[in-house]
Amino acid sequence: MEFSCKFLAIFLAITILTVTRTLGNSNVPQKFVDRIQKSNHTNNWAVLVDASRFWFNYRHVANVLSIYRSVKRLGIPDSQIILMLADDMACNPRNSRPAQVFNNANQHLNVYGDDVEVDYRGYDVTVENFVRLLTGRTVNGTARSKKLLTDAGSNVLIYLTGHGGDGFLKFQDSEEITSQELADAIEQMWEKKRYNELFFMVDTCQAASLYEKFTSPNILAVASSLVGEDSLSHHVDPSIGVYMIDRYTYYALEFLEKVQVNSQKTMGEFLKVCPKRVCISTVGVRKDLFNRDPDKVLITDFFGGVRPTKILSDPIDIEFTPEKTFEEVNINIPLEGAKPSYNFPSQFASELFD
């Protein structure tokens, strides 16, 4: 009896396995497969951080402002972009082009135009503020524009640049965030349902060390260099006298500039923008936490603010139901004949002390 039971169980298991396999291979209609690969996010947010200050780090500000320009162009509104700039390059007295920041020596594009909204600037850019921002634990009284008001339907882009090392990113000149702290913050975001999917992008030296500790789901991460490698700058503008932009961001930007709002380009393509030949450093990618296939994820899922819109041709019948009054809603058992009386509880529970 026992033996036959075991045998039956094994047989059943094998049949189920084969059935599901065949189903998975061919029998599931393509539209269901695609359905899973489609994003179901409802809004887009971006957190763009330049963590380093000083004039000779001009390029980091240019990096961030370039990405800022791209996401804004692709439709994420300023209210949903948190821009952190640790230093003010535009107004640096050494800047021979006052109030302007360029990301290319040809100086065609001033990325510090009139419509840049910097949310955290200068010494506001700290590890504490960054972690508070991500986890939503901002100090009371923080302005709405300085909060990351995401929900379970948000796709969030996090872009970090600055000077990094193995397992940390330097903030300002005095502190650093470790990869563990970053992973904890993102885990909290997940637990608090603050994102749907997250795209994490870093351009620093040894950038890959920053995403190593992540454990939360639905994260796609890309880093400009592997552990032990330096990320390099792209070129100098000899009229300003500083390095303009970092290599990885330069090529990422080159790609993004060609992306339009309705683009069908995928994240898979974006992950390959900077081959070692041009980047010199090896770009690191982490996909294991991400459920979808990056080649089927639209780039606008993270870089754009486009939500899928359905156009209906049929008229819709909207029925107005009469609204109930406050009393009807709140008082379940109407007292017959007597008017309801309301008692306000006393402001101080003084009866307790009598």
Added chain:
Amino acid sequence: MGILTDPSLSSNDGGIVKVLAQHKKKICFLLYIASLGWFCCLGMSDFNHSAYLSENALSPGLVYTEITRDSEKLAQQYHTEFLHERENHKGTPIPWILAKMKQIGLETHTHNYTLNYPFGGGKVFTGTNIYGILRAPRIGSTEGIVYSAPFRPKDSLEADISASIPILLAFAESARRKNYWAKDFIFLVTDNEQLGIQAWLEAYHLGGLQNDQGILNSGSLPARAGALQAALNLEIQGMELDYINVKVEGLNGGLPNLDYFNLVQRITAKERISAGYKQTAGKMKYTTHSTKIEDNLKHILSMILTQANCVPTGNHGLFHQYRIEALTLQGIKAKSSHQRAGVLSVLKSIEGISRSLNNLLEKFHQSFFFYILVHNDRFISIGDYMPCAILFVAVFFIKSFLMWHDLNKKVDKWNDDIYDKKCEGEVLEIHYMQSIVAFACAIGLGLSLNFVCKNGAVSEFFAVKFGFTTENTVAIVILCFVLVGLIFPFLFKFDELELKVLQIGSQIFVGCVLLTVSLLNFSLGFLLGIFLTPLGIFNEVGQNKVMKYLNSLYIILCHPVLVIYYFAVAITEQNFDNLAFKDFIEKVFMAFSNIATYGVVDNLIYGNWMFSITTLALFPAWILYFSANLRDWALSGSSRKVKVE
């Protein structure tokens, strides 16, 4: 002396002490040789590093130079005018420089100072510096950079540097039109060589705070420009240059941050000017690097000799005392048809250096402040050359430790003997008193020599009474003190123990002096170490006669005054050949008194340590060694007498 009397170390069966005591002379001699050997090794490329810039902010050569031919033409025009002015007016052409600075658009001021010459019986010199400030257009005046050019009259003995001021002004004119300066620039023209810059710096930093009755009354400045971060001094000899010599050594052997020197190297290389430390006409850029150890050592030694005399090689040297990084670009005039660098490339270099200095976010704080240059692109860091000095110093401390140990053993034995004889509780101690008094007297003698030499009243007294010049007075005072030093040992009668204590004291004293000096000015410390360490090795009570003779001879030859005298002889012989013996002696005496007087004056006006080190450390130390040696002879003589009897 806790360590020295630690029983675990000084117990009789302590192995290391035994070995040390047995072979102390060999070990000390080995240390001495090891130090010299290490120094020779410094020439090898394994012992020195190639130069690099460690300050990120400098980012040298990332900018295009914006200075144009117009500035070159302007410099040439200024030069013609300047020569004309210098020809027609005595002293600094103040109105002309003021007018030019105002025309350029600088905030222009003058600064007057007075020198009350300490030995002149009320002699007073005055001078005027001129400076113009270019305020940074978009930032508060919190930081500044100085560009200075000394004015040298036409009849000066030093090389003519008439192109410095025109180039300074031409650069100021071009800088005035830029919007990217983040620091105030001060364009400073000084007179009276180093006196002018010393007065200006004193006025800038202490203006109104110092005593008006002092020797150098530098007054105050009408305008300032924040904390000075760097300075560039120009000594450009002409409009056509052969090469640029970069001078770094400052007062008391101070050096500018190595980053600054490397920056200058980078920028001048970019502008294709042959430039470098101790550059000579034959030396071309990029071919100077040699792996030959002799060449390297020669270069190191030349730097050591320049640094050791504590005198700044240019006006930049006085900035170092305020921790302002400074160096001098000395443009050497091209011999005909041999021009390698024109005004434009010099101007471009200055601009390039300024752009980098402008990028500084804080004072120079990276790289090295203590180094020796092996080549323009190689250096020895403090960590690599310090072992030389430490090996020297080790000799003194090992010797004094062993002496102390020896002494303790003896005293213990002595005490034991007495303990046996006498009743309990009474322990005899050695009487150091006489040693301590002798030590104090020697130091006091040095102090009083220092005081008397620096006191103007003494020289005035001699001048009034006997009609002596200052130089003669100083020389005579020094010789008097030397005589007192020679009599000194006869004033004390030491027994053996006291002599030993005295020796321990002097060993430790010299060891400390040597260590301190080599930390602050390695070159001086190293040279002193070469001469002083044998004293430390030989200095011992009760050695054999030959050693004692050698020791006495060496001590006498090493007298500080004699050492100065050797220098005087060398200088005299170099400058005047074929002199009659009497004339020669006279010249040597003159050279000697000049050296001594310059030492005193430099000490009074600039704060040069050389005189202080000699009078306060070397002279007393010599007296102590001399007395120990002499009394040692006397002791051995008396003991022999005892034996004979």
